[in-house]
Amino acid sequence: MARSMHTKRGYSWFVVFINGIIGVSMTSLFPQFTMVVGELAEKMNTTEEFLLLTDSIKAFAIMGGMFCSGLVYNKIGLRSTFLVAMICMVLPQMILPNLTSAMFVIPLKILQGFSAIIFPVFIIIIVEWSSENRVGMATAVFNGIFYGGAGVGAALCGIAITKFGWEASFHVTVLMILIPGIIWLLFVQEKNQHKRFSIKSSDKGLDQFLVTIKRREVWLLTLCFLSTIWMLQVLTVDLPLFSQYLGYNNSQSGVAMSAITFGIFAATLSSGKISDLLANTLRSRVKARLLVMTIGPVITIVVLGVIFLLDLTSFSTYYGVVFMLSFGSAWGLGAFYCILPEVMETKALDFATGLIGGTADIGMPIGPYVVGVLFGIHGLWNFAGLACLLIGGLSALGCFLMIRLQNGESSECSIIRS
Secondary structure (H helix, E strand, C coil): CCEEEEEHHHHHHHHHHHHHHHHHHHHHHHHHHHHHHHHHHHCCCCCCHHHHHHHHHHHHHHHHHHCCCCHHHHCHHHHHHHHHHHHHHHHHHHHHHHHHHHHHHHHHHHHHHHHHHHHHHHHHHHHCCCCCCHHHHHHHHHHHHHHHHHHHHHHHHHHHHHHHHHHHHHHHHHHHHHHHHHHHHHCCCCCCHHHHHHHHHHCCCCHHHHHCCCCCCCHHHHHHHHHHHHHHHHHHHHHHHHHHHCCCCHHHHHHHHHHHHCCCCCCCHHCCCHHHHHHCCCCCHHHHHHHHHHHHHHHHHHHHHHHHHHCCHHHHHHHHHHHHHHHHHHHHHHCCCHCHHHHHHHHEEEEEHHHHHHCCCHHHHHHHHHHHHHHHHHHCCCHHHHHHHHHHHHHHHHHHHHHHHHHHHHHHHHHHCC
């Protein structure tokens, strides 16, 4: 019996790590494309601005993929959904370095963005295989690898470009997708497959999606998560621009970027562990995880509130600020996705995971546009900071309202029981 338990625990962590490793290849596609945008623009006889715009279009396609993830997953199943996502990632990477016309870049980027249909499925499978006592830590480790590991992928692409030329970075990312993808197909399976099939036979997917979209919890949780996605994308995309504004060179900017990776890993592991501990200690598991979730936007608000009072021309101070911003931004990754199974019943979880994540992903294209293009490029960083403060405030408000909603539901249950 003990051996069986050990095997099950080991398999759950295998699922976490193999999903996270595939996630690294997905997130590495953003910096990889930026690294070769000059060469691509020259080959296609277009501008770098246009090609960078296609990555913003890809971000909207990611939202679309997340939105329809639940419907696709329930319609075609786990492996078919995974294969669709793999094709969407790999095919554009194989075609892009060989293109001589820019007119095909947009449809290829949209196709690549649609690969995000697999992200909510990754979360669902991890939650299924993880026990209640460590689901927070499991989702935290996955998200830490997924978001923080992109720097590793970018570093591999940089080495490939230096040694073999810019086209090699596309080949590296294809291998980063295919190798763990084959392992995933061979060994990953659903834990509650029979239960899911019984749900399919009794509920129409579209009807369940429409019911889910009307729930208050869906939109409050979206608000809770908004600051996480917004700030992580802003830091990843716009930090080099802010570093340049402060007078730092490319080398110093690169070092500052490492603070983002360290901040993400530190935040996800800390919040995941604390989320599990409180959930197993307090009476309400949902409220415990929501309280942990609230800490993230509060840290972000505090750091943004004092950032322009500090001497950011001191690199050690600047590095510390970047670390704390990424720490506060990523904190929610260790608590958010284990809130969903506590709030949503099984038949709604597939749809809610994609719907909430997809809606919150509006921060991916909008955040860098507002912070970098509208304000940052014109030197208006005070206004950029205020925009991020507003988003952090909205997420904190969403957490407080969600906690209040849980208090109300607890009172109603008490009245019913009495």
